[in-house]
Amino acid sequence: MxxxxxxxxxxxxxxxxxxxxxxxxxxxxxxxxxxxxxxxxxxxxxxxFRGSRYGEMSSNAVESFNSWIREARHLPITQLVDSIRVNIMRQMTKRRIKAQAWPGVICPKMEARLVKAYNKGRSWLVSQSTDNVYEVHSFPSVMVDVGKRTCSCFKWQINGFPCSHAVVAIRNSGLDLYDLVAEFYHVTAYRNSYEQNIQPIPTIEKPPFNPSDFVIQPPSVK
Incomplete structure (x- = not known):
């Protein structure tokens, strides 16, 4: 089920x-x-769905965050926040360095998906209707409009990423395939996401930590 x-x-x-x-x-x-x-x-x-999910259909990101702070979530609130800050600082630096080594136009995972879509439609025939409209003779046959970035299978519109039908049509149109991939999948967008950094917060000038200052007493009851 x-x-x-x-x-x-x-x-x-x-x-x-x-x-x-x-x-x-x-x-x-x-x-x-x-x-x-x-x-x-x-x-x-x-x-x-009213909008664009870009292929995301679950709350896995939230579950990953919960797992990420599994050990820190039992700490007092100030230490919890500081632990999250350090984790984010490390993650942003790690991803920023990783993305700097990517040579392609789109992210590696999306590049692999693009290659898979290309290989899937290599045997399909394509008939051109107008400058931008094509019929892809797959099973079933579909209509692709490379100008509007649409396919009658609707996967291109839903994910913002060319489906296998669209890849075949774009290949026959002579257009640059990467230009028709949503900018969110580009390496530039990924790098921009992690361009900023989290500043360290040294403790050398902070007052001494007193655990009793962070203990929240239960409310008075009758």
């Missing part, structure tokens, strides 16, 4: 979403309607 629910969430078109929901309902019978009735579609289904 989890797999079928995931298929519903990732479905890029209304038709595919409806089909996935029907399969999900048949699998769960009476449980599924009760489960989804209080879940607004725009909050969990790709096809109804």
């Amino acid at each position: 989890l797999t079928k629910f995931q298929a519903c969430a990732y479905a890029p078109t209304v038709a595919s979403f409806t089909q996935c929901v029907e399969e999900f309902t048949r699998c769960g019978r009476k449980v599924v309607p009760a489960f989804v009735k209080d879940l607004p579609l725009q909050f969990w289904a790709n096809v109804y």
Whole structure:
């Protein structure tokens, strides 16, 4: 059931979403309607989401943060904040140094995804309609508009990243493939994200630490 629910969430078109929901309902019978009735579609289904998720469909980042501060979260608030500051300082420096060594235009993981999409559509035929519109003869056939950055499979619009159909069409158009990838996937954007730094806070000039100053007493009760 989890797999079928995931298929519903990732479905890029209304038709595919409806089909996935029907399969999900048949699998769960009476449980599924009760489960989804209080879940607004725009909050969990790709096809109804109002905005751009750029491929992110879970709260894994939050879970990673919770794991990141697992040892520090039991400290007093001032020490907790300082521990988070040091972790962020280390992480930003590590990623800033790593990104400086990237030679490509887009981030390495996205470059690998682009190569995978290119290899997937190498055998597909493409027919040109206008300067920007192409029909990609895959299964099923789709329409790609490289000018508007759209594909009738809707994956390009949802993720901001060219799908395999779009890669084939762009290859035939003669345009630069990297120019049609959303700027958020570019190495420049990644470097800009970690360009700033977190300043150290030395303790040499701070007053002595007294643990009793940070103990919060329980409220008075009758």
